[in-house]
Amino acid sequence: MWVQRLGRSLVGYAPRFFRPISTRIVGKTNIEVQEQTDSQPLIFPGVWLRDNCLCEDCFHVSSQSRKLDWDKFDTRVHPLKVRTDEKAQEAIVNWSDRHESRFPIKWLKERSFREEHQEEYLADLYRPPTRLWAGSQFKTISQHFDYGQVMDDDQVLEQWLQALAVYGVALIRGAPQDEGVVRRLAERVGFIRRTTYGEEFVVQAKPGAQNFAYLSLPLPLHTDLPYYEYKPSVNILHCLVQTESPGGSNLLVDAFYVADRLRREHTEDYERLCRIVVDWNDIGSEDGREFHNIWRAPVICLDAQGQYTRVNHSVPQRDSHFNVPFEEVQPWYESYAKFVQLSRSEAYAFKTRPGEVLTFNNIRLLHGRTGYDDTEQNSRYIVGAYLDWDIIYSRLRVLKKRRNQ
Numbered sequence: 218m219w220v221q222r223l224g225r226s227l228v229g230y231a232p233r234f235f236r237p238i239s240t241r242i243v244g245k246t247n248i249e250v251q252e253q254t255d256s257q258p259l260i261f262p263g264v265w266l267r268d269n270c271l272c273e274d275c276f277h278v279s280s281q282s283r284k285l286d287w288d289k290f291d292t293r294v295h296p297l298k299v300r301t302d303e304k305a306q307e308a309i310v311n312w313s314d315r316h317e318s319r320f321p322i323k324w325l326k327e328r329s330f331r332e333e334h335q336e337e338y339l340a341d342l343y344r345p346p347t348r349l350w351a352g353s354q355f356k357t358i359s360q361h362f363d364y365g366q367v368m369d370d371d372q373v374l375e376q377w378l379q380a381l382a383v384y385g386v387a388l389i390r391g392a393p394q395d396e397g398v399v400r401r402l403a404e405r406v407g408f409i410r411r412t413t414y415g416e417e418f419v420v421q422a423k424p425g426a427q428n429f430a431y432l433s434l435p436l437p438l439h440t441d442l443p444y445y446e447y448k449p450s451v452n453i454l455h456c457l458v459q460t461e462s463p464g465g466s467n468l469l470v471d472a473f474y475v476a477d478r479l480r481r482e483h484t485e486d487y488e489r490l491c492r493i494v495v496d497w498n499d500i501g502s503e504d505g506r507e508f509h510n511i512w513r514a515p516v517i518c519l520d521a522q523g524q525y526t527r528v529n530h531s532v533p534q535r536d537s538h539f540n541v542p543f544e545e546v547q548p549w550y551e552s553y554a555k556f557v558q559l560s561r562s563e564a565y566a567f568k569t570r571p572g573e574v575l576t577f578n579n580i581r582l583l584h585g586r587t588g589y590d591d592t593e594q595n596s597r598y599i600v601g602a603y604l605d606w607d608i609i610y611s612r613l614r615v616l617k618k619r620r621n622q
């Protein structure tokens with residue numbers, strides 16, 4: 218049959234295209250894989266390979282999850298024999314627990330333990346490295362995207378989210394003047410992060426405001442919702458009506474940049490703001506439901522590697538309960554005042570126009586608003602919503618993977 222003949226002839230010629238691979242056991246427990254064309258061999262710990270066996274007893278393909286019985290896992294398992302299937306481009310390992318595993322070479326290379334490979338993987342797929350900016354650099358780092366293109370073109374959606382991840386801010390222009398824009402944008406990425414104030418919220422001067430933002434007074438630099446353990450990650454602020462009066466401008470500052478400056482210029486203040494735990498709170502009621510939120514955390518939060526994870530700052534939402542030793546109070550106030558002064562000096566002010574959507578990282582940037590006149594002829598109307606980083610990074614990875622396929 219024609220099909221069979223073709224199949225056979227392909228098999229006959231195919232070995233010429235197989236890349237030669239050599240594999241061997243090194244140091245009794247590890248496995249070395251070397252493509253002859255590749256000068257540097259890759260070494261994989263045996264215990265990790267056995268843990269990540271891809272056979273159907275150890276791995277569930279459709280959920281892409283490990284199903285190996287870890288209650289019986291022997292961490293001293295070691296390879297007895299390793300060989301290569303060049304046609305399948307796989308390494309085959311026989312283990313001391315009588316199990317056999319097959320690992321595609323491509324799969325192994327993608328999981329290389331070499332430091333530069335791991336760094337590349339983390340920067341490409343985990344989270345893009347951030348670039349911090351001074352207020353004077355705002356114009357060069359802020360990128361604009363067209364609303365229609367963000368909604369229709371996956372490449373532009375990816376560019377918007379990438380800019381947001383790297384710089385912490387991006388502007389979208391040309392949005393229609395309707396209240397559904399923030400929801401449509403959020404749902405293009407994933408879904409809205411709901412808060413005490415609902416899913417979408419309207420920022421306008423309101424009589425009897427339950428939130429300090431809902432006044433026409435200046436709104437000093439702050440992060441939204443520092444009183445949540447799971448602080449919403451990204452603000453989407455859609456300007457529908459902008460005041461013609463002076464004021465109503467947005468202020469933005471990269472607080473990670475400010476933290477860097479503080480660390481270099483006022484190290485003791487920096488350390489104090491990383492160490493002293495502050496109470497952040499919000500008390501009130503919304504739609505007839507009372508709430509009392511508290512979260513205790515420093516102004517500058519760091520992870521185990523000393524990287525910034527979050528900045529908290531809000532004058533209105535800082536609790537009068539301050540549960541720290543008495544002698545820490547005065548020094549903390551001095552340090553906090555330095556941080557606030559530096560932040561103010563690095564802030565960039567600009568006024569969004571109707572149809573513009575300001576999106577920024579609420580974990581990293583501080584934002585504010587200058588005061589404005591609110592009269593019947595002169596009003597300001599902003600619709601906002603939040604997204605979470607888990608959802609944004611997930612969308613970015615899906616878009617990147619699709620593009621690379």
Ligand code: OGA
Nearest residue numbers: 420430441467585586599
């Ligand atoms: C807020 C806020 C910004 C603005 O409501 O928390 O920061 O432009 N608003 O009104």
Ligand code: ZN
Nearest residue numbers: 270271272275
């Ligand atoms: Zn297995």
Ligand code: ZN
Nearest residue numbers: 430440441584
């Ligand atoms: Zn705010």
